[in-house]
Amino acid sequence: xxxxxxxxxxxxxxxxxxxxxxxxxxxxxxxxxxxxxxxxxxxxxxxxxxxxxxxxxxxxxxxxxxxxxxxxxxxxxxxxxxxxxxxxxxxxxxxxxxxxxxxxxxxxxxxxxxxxxxxxxxxxxxxxx
Numbered sequence: 001x002x003x004x005x006x007x008x009x010x011x012x013x014x015x016x017x018x019x020x021x022x023x024x025x026x027x028x029x030x031x032x033x034x035x036x037x038x039x040x041x042x043x044x045x046x047x048x049x050x051x052x053x054x055x056x057x058x059x060x061x062x063x064x065x066x067x068x069x070x071x072x073x074x075x076x077x078x079x080x081x082x083x084x085x086x087x088x089x090x091x092x093x094x095x096x097x098x099x100x101x102x103x104x105x106x107x108x109x110x111x112x113x114x115x116x117x118x119x120x121x122x123x124x125x126x127x128x129x
Contacts, residue, residue: 027077055083093118 005013033056059074066072088096090113094104097120106119 028079053083053085053087054081056081090116090118098123 037054056079059076059078059080061076063074064071065074090104090107093116097104097118101123102120103123104118105121107116108119109116
């Protein structure tokens with residue numbers, strides 16, 4: 001950053017911004033969802049070290065879905081929040097695995113290394129412990 005934030009920016013970021021803790025009784029426009037996604041898809045989150053993914057599924061028609069014996073009634077346009085996740089590069093994920101007592105044994109990834117599945121195994125106990 002090359003200059004200090006102005007007072008209006010400080011207000012918006014630290015003084016007036018609030019995390020919603022409820023639902024508005026109105027639909028969120030698709031353009032708004034795309035705009036939010038574009039802002040978040042590679043943006044910093046926790047400790048400026050993670051990328052976030054938020055996933056929502058939108059019902060395109062009225063339908064009833066049965067899950068584990070329960071009926072869920074959806075109207076056209078209803079959404080389900082299906083994922084809130086944080087994304088890591090391979091090195092950051094390996095450090096997290098080590099903190100949890102595991103180590104990365106194998107990584108399966110796409111050609112561009114944008115997505116990966118990590119195979120973890122229990123880490124060997126430290127010598128002398």
